[in-house]
Amino acid sequence: xxxxxxxxxxxxxxxxxxxxxxxxxxxxxxxxxxxxxxxxxxxxxxxxxxxxxxxxxxxxxxxxxxxxxxxxxxxxxxxxxxxxxxxxxxxxxxxxxxxxx
Amino acid sequence: xxxxxxxxxxxxxxxxxxxxxxxxxxxxxxxxxxxxxxxxxxxxxxxxxxxxxxxxxxxxxxxxxxxxxxxxxxxxxxxxxxxxxxxxxxxxxxxxxxxxxxxxxxxxxxxxxxxxxxxxxxxxxxxxxxxxxxxxxxxxxxxxxxxxxxxxxxxxxxxxxxxxxxxxxxx
Amino acid sequence: xxxxxxxxxxxxxxxxxxxxxxxxxxxxxxxxxxxxxxxxxxxxxxxxxxxxxxxxxxxxxxxxxxxxxxxxxxxxxxxxxxxxxxxxxxxxxxxxxxxxxxxxxxxxxxxxxxxxxxxxxxxxxxxxxxxxxxxxxxxxxxxxxxxxxxxxxxxxxxxxxxxxxxxxxxxxxxxxxxxxxxxxxxxxxxxxxxxxxxxxxxxxxxxxxxxxxxxxxxxxxxxxxxxxxxxxxxxxxxxxxxxxxxxxxxxxxxxxxxxxxxxxxxxxxxxxxxxxxxxxxxxxxxxxxxxxxxxxxxxxxxxxxxxxxxxxxxxxxxxxxxxxxxxxxxxxxxxxxxxxxxxxxxxxxxxxxxxxxxxxxxxxxxxxxxxxxxxxxxxxxxxxxxxxxxxxxxxxxxxxxxxxxxxxxxxxxxxxxxxxxxxxxxxxxxxxxxxxxxxxxxxxxxxxxxxxxxxxxxxxxxxxxxxxxxxxxxxxxxxxxxxxxxxxxxxxxxxxxxxxxxxxxxxxxxxxxxxxxxxxxxxxxxxxxxxxxxxxxxxxxxxxxxxxxxxxxxxxxxxxxxxxxxxxxxxxxxxxxxxxxxxxxxxxxxxxxxxxxxxxxxxxxxxxxxxxxxxxxxxxxxxxxxxxxxxxxxxxxxxxxxxxxxxxxxxxxxx
Numbered sequence: 001x002x003x004x005x006x007x008x009x010x011x012x013x014x015x016x017x018x019x020x021x022x023x024x025x026x027x028x029x030x031x032x033x034x035x036x037x038x039x040x041x042x043x044x045x046x047x048x049x050x051x052x053x054x055x056x057x058x059x060x061x062x063x064x065x066x067x068x069x070x071x072x073x074x075x076x077x078x079x080x081x082x083x084x085x086x087x088x089x090x091x092x093x094x095x096x097x098x099x100x101x
Numbered sequence: 102x103x104x105x106x107x108x109x110x111x112x113x114x115x116x117x118x119x120x121x122x123x124x125x126x127x128x129x130x131x132x133x134x135x136x137x138x139x140x141x142x143x144x145x146x147x148x149x150x151x152x153x154x155x156x157x158x159x160x161x162x163x164x165x166x167x168x169x170x171x172x173x174x175x176x177x178x179x180x181x182x183x184x185x186x187x188x189x190x191x192x193x194x195x196x197x198x199x200x201x202x203x204x205x206x207x208x209x210x211x212x213x214x215x216x217x218x219x220x221x222x223x224x225x226x227x228x229x230x231x232x233x234x235x236x237x238x239x240x241x242x243x244x245x246x247x248x249x250x251x252x253x254x255x256x257x258x259x260x261x262x263x264x265x266x267x268x269x270x271x272x
Numbered sequence: 273x274x275x276x277x278x279x280x281x282x283x284x285x286x287x288x289x290x291x292x293x294x295x296x297x298x299x300x301x302x303x304x305x306x307x308x309x310x311x312x313x314x315x316x317x318x319x320x321x322x323x324x325x326x327x328x329x330x331x332x333x334x335x336x337x338x339x340x341x342x343x344x345x346x347x348x349x350x351x352x353x354x355x356x357x358x359x360x361x362x363x364x365x366x367x368x369x370x371x372x373x374x375x376x377x378x379x380x381x382x383x384x385x386x387x388x389x390x391x392x393x394x395x396x397x398x399x400x401x402x403x404x405x406x407x408x409x410x411x412x413x414x415x416x417x418x419x420x421x422x423x424x425x426x427x428x429x430x431x432x433x434x435x436x437x438x439x440x441x442x443x444x445x446x447x448x449x450x451x452x453x454x455x456x457x458x459x460x461x462x463x464x465x466x467x468x469x470x471x472x473x474x475x476x477x478x479x480x481x482x483x484x485x486x487x488x489x490x491x492x493x494x495x496x497x498x499x500x501x502x503x504x505x506x507x508x509x510x511x512x513x514x515x516x517x518x519x520x521x522x523x524x525x526x527x528x529x530x531x532x533x534x535x536x537x538x539x540x541x542x543x544x545x546x547x548x549x550x551x552x553x554x555x556x557x558x559x560x561x562x563x564x565x566x567x568x569x570x571x572x573x574x575x576x577x578x579x580x581x582x583x584x585x586x587x588x589x590x591x592x593x594x595x596x597x598x599x600x601x602x603x604x605x606x607x608x609x610x611x612x613x614x615x616x617x618x619x620x621x622x623x624x625x626x627x628x629x630x631x632x633x634x635x636x637x638x639x640x641x642x643x644x645x646x647x648x649x650x651x652x653x654x655x656x657x658x659x660x661x662x663x664x665x666x667x668x669x670x671x672x673x674x675x676x677x678x679x680x681x682x683x684x685x686x687x688x689x690x691x692x693x694x695x696x697x698x699x700x701x702x703x704x705x706x707x708x709x710x711x712x713x714x715x716x717x718x719x720x721x722x723x724x725x726x727x728x729x730x731x732x733x734x735x736x737x738x739x740x741x742x743x744x745x746x747x748x749x750x751x752x753x754x755x756x757x758x759x760x761x762x763x764x765x766x767x768x769x770x771x772x773x774x775x776x777x778x779x780x781x782x783x784x785x786x787x788x789x790x791x792x793x794x795x796x797x798x799x800x801x802x803x804x805x806x807x808x809x810x811x812x813x814x815x816x817x818x819x820x821x822x823x824x825x826x827x828x829x830x831x832x833x834x835x836x837x838x839x840x841x842x843x844x845x846x847x848x849x850x851x852x853x854x855x856x857x858x859x860x861x862x863x864x865x866x867x868x869x870x871x872x873x874x875x876x877x878x879x880x881x882x883x884x885x886x887x888x889x890x891x892x893x894x895x896x897x898x899x900x901x902x903x904x905x906x907x908x909x910x911x912x913x914x915x916x917x918x919x920x921x922x923x924x925x926x927x
Contacts, residue, residue: 003107006216008148011111013207015118015137017200022122024196024910025188030127030173032905034134037165038118041141044157048148051228055221057236060228061244063153064237067160068248072255074165078172079259085176093905195910199917206924 008049016042029084029091033077040070103147110143127173131166138162150228277333279340282359285322285369286412288315289404297398305393312397313380316404320373327366335776338363339486341414352478353469358414360485364777367616368411368548371623375540376404378744382631383532385740386638396436396530403429407541411548415483416465419549423461423513426542427454433537434529446528453522457512464505471498489555496559503556503563506549507570514546516604517574520597521850527589531634534589539596539630540623547603547619551612554778558610568608568689572700575601577847579707583714584843587644588633591715595670596626598704602685605701611688613774617759618685620770621677624755625669628748632663635737635745636719641730646718648727653720655734658742660720662749667716669752671709672810674803677756679810683803684761690802705806706813713817721822763796764803 019038026032044063051059085091117137124130138161145154188196226232237245292315296308303311330338343358361369380400387396406429410422427450435447465483472482475494480487488495495502510516515523526538537543550557550567557564578597585591599622606615637644639656653660669676672683682705690698724731736742760766842848 002218003104003147004216004218006211007107007111008144010207010211011114011144013203014115015141017203018115018118018122020913021196021200022118024906024913026122027906028127030169030176031121031130034121034130034169037134037161038121038137041138041161044153045141045144045148048145048150048153051150052148052223053219053221055223055227057228057232058241060150060153060233061236061241063150064156064233065244065248067156068252071160071165072252074168075255075259076262078168079262082172082175083262091176199913202917203920206921210924 005049005053008045012042012045012049015039015045027092027094029081029093030078032093033074033081036073036077037070040066106143107147110140110147113137114140114144128170131169131173134169135162135166138166149223152228152230152233277337277340278342279326279329279361280342281322281326282340282342282361282412283344285319285326285373286359286405286408288318288322289401289408291315293398293401293405296394296401300394300398303394308394308397309384312401313377313384315401316373316377316380319404319408320370320377323366323369323373326361327370330361330363330366338366338776343414347417351473352476352480352482353473354479354481355417355483356414356481357418359409359412359418360414361412362777363774364548364551364616365411367620367774369408371620372407372411372541373404375623375627375748376400376407376536378747379532379536379540379627379631382535382634382741382744383530385738386532386634387530388738390530392436396433399429399432399436400533400536403433403537403542407545410545415481415485416468416488417483419552420461420465423509423545423549424458426537426545427451427458427513430454430526430537430542433533434526436529436533440528443528446522446525450522450526453519454512457509457519460505460508460512462509464502464509467498467502467505468495471495471502485552488553492555492559495556499556499559500562503553503560504566506553506556507563507567510546510550510604511570512546513549514543514600514604515574515597516546516570516600517577520574520578521853523597524590524593524846527587527593531589531630531637534593535627535630535634538593539626543596543600544603544619544623547600547607547615550604550607551616551778554607554612557607564608564610566608568605568694568697571601571604571606571608572689572697572704573601574598575605575704576700576707577601579704579711581843581846582711583707584840586647586844588636588646588649588715588719589630589644591646591711592626592629592633595629595708595712598708599626599670601704602682602701605689605697606685609689609692609694609697611685611692612778613771614681614684614688616774617770618681621669621681621752621755624677624748625666625752628662628666628745628752629670631741631745631748632659632666635659635741636663638737638741639734640726641733643726643730646715648725648730649719650722650726651720651724652734656720656736658736658745662742662745663716663720665749665752667712668814670712671814672705672806673814674807675753675756677752677754679807680756680759680761683806684759686806687761687799687802690798702806702809706809709810709813710817713814714821717818717821721818761799763799 016039019035019042022035022038023032026035044066047059047063047066051057081091088095114137117133117140120133121130121137124133139158142154142157142162145151145157292312296303296312299308326340330340339360339362341358341360343356345357346354347357348355380397383396383400387393390396403426406422406425408422410419410426413419413422431447431451434450435444437443438447468488469482472488472491472494475491476482476487482488508519512519523538523543527534529538557567575598578594578601582591582594582598585594599618603615603618603622606612606618635656636649636652636659639652639659640649643649665676669678672679686698686701686705689701724734726734757766759768759770762768845851
């Protein structure tokens with residue numbers, strides 16, 4: 001069977017749903033961040049697919065933007081986690097309920 | 102050949118993703134994630150995005166994941182904590198239904214409308230470093246500059262968060 | 273349209289005082305007093321110097337091309353509406369610019385002395401500079417909208433400066449009154465401007481600035497059908513700014529501000545803005561005899577009305593204030609009979625002698641330890657020699673004694689009124705001229721002659737003012753003497769230079785307007801007779817005032833008793849106009865506000881239904897939503913997932 005655009009998009013969807021589900025089921029904040037990275041990777045694939053479809057390199061540029069965002073997000077997220085761990089001695093989000101009023 | 106590579110990389114990527122999610126140990130999760138990212142690089146290459154593919158390996162699988170592993174090692178002890186309890190079986194449907202619904206939707210749509218192929222012919226050198234660089238420093242220069250500011254802010258923010266509180270310059 | 277020469281100096285004339293205002297206002301107490309005062313004077317001085325430079329450059333040009341423009345930027349460009357931020361100077365603006373910056377500079381210098389011990393010294397100069405900036409925007413604005421910007425700017429500065437000593441409630445109330453009354457006038461101005469816009473815009477090519485004076489003049493015939501409406505609406509604005517009946521009531525109260533402010537804003541410059549605007553729009557007014565007649569009638573009525581009130585005031589500044597209202601009436605009268613040049617001529621001479629009178633009265637008040645009641649003054653002419661002599665010059669000038677400045681402008685206005693056939697208006701104006709002489713002499717007699725009636729302590733402190741105050745007085749006195757000589761009329765062998773200078777601006781006015789010019793050539797005897805009569809009449813008024821209030825104070829008392837007290841009381845209470853307005857507009861307004869707007873709409877509808885109602889709705893919704901905020905991050909993530917899924921399903925099934 002020939003590989004079409006649809007194949008790539010379904011692949012990206014699978015990766016995204018995996019990451020999304022992982023974000024819900026996991027309790028370890030570090031792994032949750034990894035799941036976010038998975039979802040971002042899935043978006044990148046969609047960008048690449050449509051760049052290919054329209055023969056427009058703009059998609060590639062925005063993948064690079066996404067890289068930068070992912071890096072920034074990872075840096076900030078991990079810094080927050082380290083700080084939380086210093087104070088609370090845990091990175092289990094179920095134990096972190098300060099958000100509730 | 103392309104067909105084979107697609108199935109190979111795609112399967113590897115999805116496998117990597119799933120293993121990332123289901124592994125109990127954060128270290129093992131991280132290694133599987135690197136695996137998935139390298140596979141994704143292959144997908145990028147198949148999509149005529151060689152430059153992005155290389156950056157995916159260098160930046161993502163390399164730099165960002167090293168950062169993750171580094172933090173995991175800093176927090177050694179507790180990384181397994183919390184995963185000892187399984188999720189209550191009663192909640193499984195709640196988690197599973199939304200993604201499954203989307204998958205069913207995608208399936209029915211494909212069954213109804215079939216698949217769409219790539220039709221636009223690509224110019225020579227599409228996705229090469231030269232091509233991307235010309236766009237990045239030409240048409241998208243403003244976005245490029247703005248994202249550099251965002252990165253700068255992230256660096257400063259990470260430093261400010263990570264610093265011991267009493268040493269903050271403004272306190 | 274004629275071509276205009278470019279002149280980039282214009283922007284600096286306007287912007288220099290703004291710069292001063294910004295620096296002084298922003299740095300405020302960080303700036304030493306001396307520096308703030310000098311900076312304020314220097315920026316206005318610079319404005320004046322640049323005005324002179326541009327004026328000299330204009331003299332070198334052909335009279336038809338004496339219109340210099342300086343466009344800074346495009347402000348509004350929408351459809352075929354175009355409004356520029358720009359300045360223009362023609363003969364009319366040049367006269368105004370020189371008067372405003374020149375007199376403004378002298379008053380700045382005077383204020384250095386007058387305000388020397390005031391806590392708000394820097395704030396005062398920041399406002400004063402801001403005022404000069406606004407006034408120059410008004411005078412040099414290239415289009416009606418720029419003029420309006422300046423118009424509002426001077427209104428704001430007037431408000432700020434009237435209530436400059438805002439810790440006194442009367443001052444704050446006076447400022448508010450000036451502001452509110454001016455708003456009524458501005459409302460008319462705005463409507464007039466809109467009417468010009470809707471009339472002109474459909475006929476203009478894109479890029480033609482509809483409100484540019486040159487464009488409006490060029491397309492004046494298009495405005496003819498609505499000229500009366502526009503003229504009356506704009507005149508409503510002018511009655512507010514230039515204190516004409518029925519909106520003059522704010523000006524006497526505005527005397528609550530510091531005396532230099534009364535001199536600069538409420539006598540010499542700002543209040544003449546209405547006259548300037550009407551002269552500027554002369555091409556429109558000549559199209560509408562009705563509006564012209566209204567302008568003339570209101571002007572004449574104001575002249576005599578305010579003159580009679582001035583007879584019975586005891587506050588030295590109030591007398592001058594009503595005198596200002598009365599003189600503004602003369603200017604309006606001039607515009608109304610088509611003698612725009614004479615109106616502007618009187619603006620100029622009046623700026624000299626009225627600024628002089630106010631500043632000299634400030635010097636008197638300064639010497640009298642801030643006493644303003646003339647009944648406790650008297651005999652000051654030996655103690656304050658400079659003030660006395662300059663005040664006397666001002667008085668003679670305003671009374672129209674030959675050959676002082678006031679004579680030429682006032683006589684010319686009366687002559688143009690006569691020669692345009694408005695005999696009734698001439699009689700009114702003539703009577704008002706006599707009144708002017710009489711009440712001014714009354715003021716001089718009570719203040720400078722006789723014996724001093726103040727308390728021992730005040731009398732002990734009486735002293736002549738410092739040089740920063742007296743030098744401007746002397747300069748203004750010289751100007752009050754020679755200022756009129758630029759306009760010596762033709763029948764006296766003069767060149768009528770002033771009128772000729774302004775001729776290109778008012779070219780349309782002469783064509784359609786008075787037949788006075790034709791008269792003048794044939795019939796100079798009548799002019800001589802009228803001029804002689806007005807001088808004699810003025811001198812008579814002066815003499816009468818002097819005799820009654822210096823020699824025979826008893827006579828004055830007897831006259832007051834003879835008048836039965838009632839007419840006098842009416843005059844003293846300013847015809848009860850304030851009380852009438854209070855009953856007719858203000859109280860009903862209060863009642864409406866209280867019962868309907870406040871209790872009904874604000875408290876009932878807005879507070880009750882909208883404010884409390886929406887708060888209640890939020891509270892109800894929140895009590896449900898609160899269940900969802902349980903602090904579980906993963907629950908939040910799940911919620912997002914569900915929402916996203918529903919959204920995707922909706923999208924795919926709806927489209």
